[in-house]
Amino acid sequence: MKVLNDFKPRINNAELRKHLCLSSGSEEWKKVQALIERGLPLIKPKCVYKACYIKQKNSDTVVLEGISFKSRVLRKNLEAAEKAFPFVVTIGDGLEKEAKAEADFLEQYYIDIIGNVVLQDVIKDLRAHLQNEYKLEKISYMSVGSLKDWPIQQQQQLFSLLGDVYQAIGVQLAPSMLMHPTKSESGIFFPTEVTFLNCQLCPRKDCPSRKAAFDKEMAREYGVLGV
């Protein structure tokens, strides 16, 4: 298991404004900027990952280092791959605590969204690290629990494959299979020729975090239409 803890926290202002629907000259945006200044020192990005050879591929399972993951979508995504990179990233619990201590609900909401945007940038940093380290032109990832096809219960397998994630970066898996700190993400990166996004296969309506439109044809091709 490799640990990365030297990512610098940064805020993608354009992305944050888009999520909050705020213009750069607005009074609300000034408030958000003050929150960023307060929150930035509390953000501690960390990540663990493993480079795993794919030992076995069955009809709807893949086996990494003796641990089996059941997902038709993951299996298809790993069709041509020899290696995959299970990971957990977090920004720590600093912002979470700050939001809890904040009496103003709107500011709590702003802090929460700041955390989401920073977390996405940490995932981008991990992506760049993997591409550089393993000379991979293009990679995509799937998050555990983001699709019905790959249920959240498989977090257990992911955590046991990685080892002592809590000791390494302070992320704990609750019996509900959710992670603490909550601003954490887990999944598997894999080499790909065409960018894959979980959202392309997710039919959920009105999701504020959607990154790509639902693609019915693609869902049919993956065998998960209506699943």
Ligand code: SF4
């Ligand atoms: S649409 Fe929303 S819930 Fe569905 S995979 Fe994308 S971010 Fe997750």
